Every structure is written in C-alpha cells, then in structure tokens.
Amino acid sequence: MIAGQNRGAELDIVREAMALEGYRVVPFYVSNKRxxxxxxxxxxxxxxxxxxxxELEGHYSxxxxxxQNVAISLAARKFDIKKIADLTDKRIVAxxxxxxxLGPEFSRAISGRDTYREVAKQYEQIIRLYAGDVDVVVxxxxxxxxxxxxxxxxxxxxxxQSIAIHQIxxxxxxxxxxxxxxxxxxxxxxxxxxxxxxxxxxxLTNYGFNVIPQNDPS
Amino acid sequence: xxxxxxVERQLYLKTNPLLIPLAFRLAVERFCLALLTFSALSILFxxxxxxxxxGPKSSQITEENLxxxxxxxxxxxxxx
Numbered sequence: 001m002i003a004g005q006n007r008g009a010e011l012d013i014v015r016e017a018m019a020l021e022g023y024r025v026v027p028f029y030v031s032n033k034r035x036x037x038x039x040x041x042x043x044x045x046x047x048x049x050x051x052x053x054x055e056l057e058g059h060y061s062x063x064x065x066x067x068q069n070v071a072i073s074l075a076a077r078k079f080d081i082k083k084i085a086d087l088t089d090k091r092i093v094a095x096x097x098x099x100x101x102l103g104p105e106f107s108r109a110i111s112g113r114d115t116y117r118e119v120a121k122q123y124e125q126i127i128r129l130y131a132g133d134v135d136v137v138v139x140x141x142x143x144x145x146x147x148x149x150x151x152x153x154x155x156x157x158x159x160x161q162s163i164a165i166h167q168i169x170x171x172x173x174x175x176x177x178x179x180x181x182x183x184x185x186x187x188x189x190x191x192x193x194x195x196x197x198x199x200x201x202x203x204l205t206n207y208g209f210n211v212i213p214q215n216d217p218s
Numbered sequence: 219x220x221x222x223x224x225v226e227r228q229l230y231l232k233t234n235p236l237l238i239p240l241a242f243r244l245a246v247e248r249f250c251l252a253l254l255t256f257s258a259l260s261i262l263f264x265x266x267x268x269x270x271x272x273g274p275k276s277s278q279i280t281e282e283n284l285x286x287x288x289x290x291x292x293x294x295x296x297x298x
Contacts, residue, residue, distance in 0.1 A: 011291065024284035027291040035290040044288040120293065176289070183287065 009207035010065050013200060014048055014176065017064070017190030023183070031120035032096040039177070046178035051101040056177045059184035063173035064191045067140040069102060070169065074129065075162035079136070084109050084168050087136060091115040093125045094138035102138070102169060123151050130157045140172075141165065142209055 006027065015025045028044055036054060039047040049065075050056060071087060073079045081087065084105045092110060096118045099107050110116040117134075119125060125137040126147045137144065153159050178184045194200040 014289070018287065019284060022283070022285060023287050026286050026288050028288060029291050029293055032292045035292050038290045044290045046287065047290040049292050122293075178287075 009204050009209055010049065010174075012203050012207075013064065013191070013194065014187075016199065016203070017187055017194055020190040020193055021186035023186065033120070036097070039179075042179075045180065046176055046183060048176045049174045050177045051097075051172060051174065053100045053103065054097065058177040058179045059181045061176045061178075061184050061187045062191065063175055064187075065174050067172040067174060068142070068167075068169075069098075069139060069172055070141045070144070071136045071138050071166040072129070072144055073136050073164050073166065074132075075164040077135065077164075079164070079166070081136070081166040081168060086168070087138075088113075090135040091133070092136045092138060093117045093119055093128050093134045095122055095125070095140075096120050098138055101172065106169075123147055126151065127153060127157065129163075130159055130161060136166075138169075 011025075011027065018025050028038060030038060032049075035047050036050075036056060038044050039056060039058075046058070047056060049067075050060070052060070071081055071092075073081065073090075079086075079090070081090075084102075087106075087109050092113075092115065094102075094110075094116070098118055099110060099116075122139055122143060125134075125139060126144070128134045129137045130153065148159075148163065176184070176187055178187070191200070194203075
C-alpha cells in the first residue's frame, strides 16, 4: 500500500495478470470521473475499478476485486446508522461517482440534497470529518483506513478522535473494462492463473487486506 | 432468350444422353469442393480462436517484449 509509488494490491494484481499475457500496464492516474471520460474518449485502452452501474462501453472482465464501502463517523457523535436510509438527514462527503457506484438506494437517499458532496481526493474527506464539517464519510474501508493512519493532517485538527464504522453497503465487486475484447479475455485468463496458483491471495495478504470470497452477494 | 437457351440445352442433353451423368457429376464435384473449402476455413478460424483463448506461452514472454497498454486508474487505487 504505497501511495505515489505506482503500487498497491489492486494494481499489482492487474499488472501481474496482464504480464502473464504479455502486456505491460501503464497507469494513467486520474479522478474517478476523469477515468471514465478518458476511457470513453479513447485516451486509454481500458479502465479499472469499474462498477457495472457506470455503464461504460466495451468488454467487461469477470470481477477481480471486491471493495467494502462503509460509512464512517466520529464515534462521539453516536449516530445510529444501520441502513442506507439512515443517511438521509446527514451531511455526507463521498468519493467521486459514489452516487452511481453505490446503487439506486443510495442515490435516492442523497437525491436533491445540498448537504451531499463528492470529492476527488479522499484525504479531504477525512479532514472534513475530523473538522466536524460533515457527519459521515462514505468510501472503501481499506482506503479510508489508510488515509486515517497515514496522512499528515493540520496540527489544529484533532485526529485522536475515535471513528465509528457503519457497515451499511453490500460488497462492491469491481471489473476492468477494455475496448478490445481480446484484452478482456487475456485479463480474465491472467486472473484465473493468479487465483489458481495462490498469488492473488498472496498479494492481498502482503498488503494487509482480508481476502473477500468471490461468491459474496452484492 | 433465356427460355430459348434452356430449351436448346434440354434438346442437346436429350440428343446426347451420356452428358446427363457428366453434368450431375460436375454438380456433385462442385458441391463437394465448396464443402471442403468451407470446412477448411472453419478449421482455420477455430484454430485461431483456440489460440487466442489459450494465450501466449509463459516461456515466450519476457520483460522486453511486453506490449504496453494504457489503463485509466482512480487516484485511490494505489492504496487498495
């Protein structure tokens, strides 16, 4: 889990799967919105971490990784959040494209709300939460945990505040999408090999992630 | 004109009965040739598809001959 060093469990998995098939993945780091636009405009050959709700043109792979999106809040606020609808009266900041990715129930909960924001840099989500500017942050559990533990925050921010995690979202299975069908076939084949030889689990474990079973409902 | 040619042809075949089996044989031969060509093409495309499905052999892949593909990646992915 190395920010700014072109590495990460998911990226390593995609890289190794494609390398088995004779391809070198050259990543173009952009915001989620920009990612979809660049792919659609033909700037790149494919896009990763794509959700089916994003409806990009092209050939979707089989699912290769699962995100666990959660809502987090300051524990001291003692919010009783047990389902998505409980977010309706909260001030929320989420990652870009969350309104599409998290499905129709979440879309309804935040629809027309001026207290809902999406930001490209998730570091800003944590700052707003600690500062009390928002009630809830929505994002992947592992990514948010990384930011909470590893980011450098302004001194005046009380980062010692406990955080409550609300598991209200189903696991989100992710896909890569390529314009060229043969790349998608190659990717799926590479992932199958990594899963079969144990390398897939090894990469996740090396980065400290739990392996989420593929047949998890979502 | 066409009818005239047809009638003439029928007349020609009637007067030369040995030509009828010859014409039939020619038709069968052409049909078999077409079938053979179709089968050969099918096998060829099937082999190509199978080859695409099975992918390159790992011994053929080296760091130097990897082909670059450009992939759009969200900012947070390196953290995942």
